[in-house]
Amino acid sequence: MAHYLVQPLVMLSVGAAVCSLAYVLAAIVCVRRFGRRGVGRPGACPPVSVLKPLCGLEPGGYENLRSFCCQDYPAYQVLFGVRDADDPVIPLVERLIAELPERDLQLVVAPRTIGPNLKVSNLANVYPLAKHDLLVIADSDMHVGPGYLAAVVAAFEAPRVGAVTCLYHARPAGGLWSRLASLSINEWFLPSALVGAALSPVRHCFGATMAVRREVLEQIGGFPRLAHYLADDFYLGHFAAAHGHEVRLSRYLVENVVREPSFGALFSHELRWSRTVRSVKPTGFALSFLIYPITLALLADLAGALLPGPLPAGLSLALPALTLLALALRLGLHYVVRSALGIPGVGRPWLIPVRDLLGFAVWAAGLFGQGVVWKGRAFSVDGHGQLVEPKENTQAVVSKP
Structure with a gap:
């Protein structure tokens, strides 16, 4: 050279x-x-609806779901959304409902699709049954302690706060590849997110927790507004901030149970994350x-x-x-x-x-590239962060009455 x-x-x-x-x-x-600050508890405890979109079995699935049902909080409901009546997660949810009859738990099985993001379709299907005006949404591979809801709700005490989100750390449920994935979350992603939050106000949410006031969700267009985005969590917070609401980062760390069975699975998963981040924050x-x-x-x-x-x-x-x-x-x-x-x-x-x-x-x-594989389905992500399905699959995302 x-x-x-x-x-x-x-x-x-x-x-x-x-x-x-x-x-x-x-x-x-x-x-x-971040580690020196406490998570806090709310002065008031308004009732909360927890929305859990589910698809298939996750590592530690039963324990993860149960953790959301056993909160040290006075009034909350948990809505489990499933699209497929044959989904293997259904017996786990039915077991929880049988074991915890004193809790307000409900399973919703509905195949209606409102866009290519099936997780958001799941949320749209359970949303009409949400009883309360504070909504908490968390991915299915997350595990929380009994003080989780109280910590999240505490961040809503300021009226200007329209959405609250949580960061997460990882616990591997497997061998080397799961450990490498968890190491990346704990020591690369998590610190970088904290540096970002220190440099500028948080204007997006993380999938570990998206908590939002019902009025704010309706103001931004509800779940249909998110149904075509891959990074629905990012855009929920982004749209809330664009409407003048503060997005607050809770001090509570959620636990993400991680299992990567092979190097290929690990690389594919992280490549999807990378392309997702590139689509929503290209400079970052x-x-x-x-x-x-x-x-x-x-x-x-x-x-x-x-x-x-x-x-x-x-x-x-x-x-x-x-x-x-x-x-x-x-x-x-x-x-x-x-x-x-x-x-x-x-x-x-x-x-x-x-x-x-x-x-x-x-x-x-x-x-490079725009292709991602998510839950076994292939997509490309356009310049606006929206999912584009191959033509042969577009019939699967036509909204049903």
């Missing part, structure tokens, strides 16, 4: 690595600050390579090795120092996440460089 091309490449790679180290320091500060996604300091330091080392002749004295010391510092800071963040947030370790420290390299590879792959 020509000398005049290599020098700028070295400078760019070193600059990116230094910026990445600064990011990790900021992440450590944000994680520690483009800059998210900065959360991979180990990879960037190694790329700087590689660029330095391409320079003809011996390295300048300063650079020959700076490059290995960058790599060692990247490893040290990433290891520091690993332990800060565990101690400040009370999250059990999900992987050995030696997995951290592997996870960093893999995360960068997923990010690079996410720069």
Whole structure:
């Protein structure tokens, strides 16, 4: 490679690595600050409707669902939505209803489809049965403690708050691939979300929890407004903020039970996330390579090795120092996440460089293409974040009366 091309490449790679180290320091500060604050309890406890869209069995499915039914909260209902009468999750829900007759639990089986996002169709089908004006929506692979509802409702005490969301940490329910997936959530996604929340107001929701006032949901157009988006959670908060409502990040961390049976499943799942993020926050996604300091330091080392002749004295010391510092800071963040947030370790420290390299590879792959596979169905995502189905499948998303 020509000398005049290599020098700028070295400078760019070193600059990116230094910026990445600064990011990790900021992440450590944000994680520690988040961990020091309590989740809070509401002064009043208005009744709540919990909407649970279900499709198939999830790892720890029964325990996950039961956790939402056993809340330390005075008045709430839980609506379980299923589209297919043969869905294997139905016996779990029926078991819960039989075991907890004193709770307000109801199963709704309805195949009506209002758009390509079948999760949103599920929510639209159970919504007419929601009794209360505070609505809490949570993905089916989430597990919560008995204080969850109280913590979420506490964030609504300010009238300007129209929606509340929660971040989440992961618990692996499997071997190496599940641990790598959980490590990514706990030590790459979660800190980056906290840094983002520190830099600018939260204007979107996470699927771990989307809580919204009924009047706000109606104001933004209800579930039909979300039915064509892949990132329905993002857009619920986005539309609420666009209508002048505050979106608040709760201090409660939800637990995500993760099972990835193979490398292919892990990579496909994370590639879908990457392309989803790219569709809704293209600038943020483009800059998210900065959360991979180990990879960037190694790329700087590689660029330095391409320079003809011996390295300048300063650079020959700076490059290995960058790599060692990247490893040290990433290891520091690993332990800060565990101690400040009370999250059990999900992987050995030696997995951290592997996870960093893999995360960068997923990010690079996410720069290209629009195709995603979700619940076994293939889609592309257009420039507005909306799902586009292959022509042969479009009949499946025609709204039924």
